[in-house]
Amino acid sequence: MTSDRADRTYHHGDLRRAVLTAALDVIRTEGPAALSLRDLARRAGVSHAAPAHHFKDRAGLLTAVAAxxxxxxADALAEAPDLRERGVRYVRFAAEHPAHFQVMFRPDLYRTDDPHLLAAKDRATAELRAGVSALPAPTPEDARLTGIAAWSLAHGFATLLLSGNLDAAVGDTDAEAVFRRVAELAFGRGAGG
Structure with a gap:
């Protein structure tokens, strides 16, 4: 007969999800450097080796977080009708998923050749490009540079927002409304609405 502790240690309804959720909590509060599979196993109430069955190692776990x-x-961006609103969704995604956001743009943390990650990243990239493709661009090079500018604006705004560096500038105003105005100043009304 097994003890309650043994059952709790080795039988878990959805260990993969439990470890991912615990990892997101740690990343959100302490950053990705604080992740330890042993600590996540303790938080999930399983043996210290159990998370390795799903993720192999820390890089595997961070790859799953990024994917x-x-x-x-990509789901959030797909709902946006134009470039400006894609930027708003970018900022909203960062605010609603700060742990994912911290990991996604740090390829030094995960396996960049993972097929699931590559598929998800390609889909997100296509959604970002779809917003730029609706703008008039005289050359393919101009379209590429416009895409870089739009990405830089949204990513920079989101990063500054998450780090608290826009608190004084945004104040009590809704950050999404501020971003819409910034995007309009940078890209004109042609970026949306």
Whole structure:
């Protein structure tokens, strides 16, 4: 007969999800450097070796976090009708999923050749490019540079927002409304609405 502790240690309804959720909590509060599979196993109430069955190692876990993040990100972007609103969704995604956001843009943390990650990242990239493709661009090079400018604007705004560096500038105003105005100043009304 097994003890309650043994049952709790080795039988878990959805260990993969439990470890991912615990990892997102740690990343959100302490950053990705604080992740430890042993600590996550303790938080999930399983043996210290159990998370390795799903993720192999820390890089595997962070790859899963990044792949999930890019999937959620692509879903959020797909709902936007134009470039400006894609930027708003970018900022909203960062605010709603800060742990994913911290990992997604740090390829030094995960396996960049993972097929699930690549598929999710390609889908997110296509959604970002779709917003730029609606703008008039005289040359393919101009379209590429416009895409870089739009990405830089949204990513920079989101990063500054998450780090608290826009608190004084944004004040009590809704950050998404501020971003819409910034995007309009940078890209004109042709970026949306």
């Amino acid at each position: 999930e993040g890019y999937t959620l990100f």
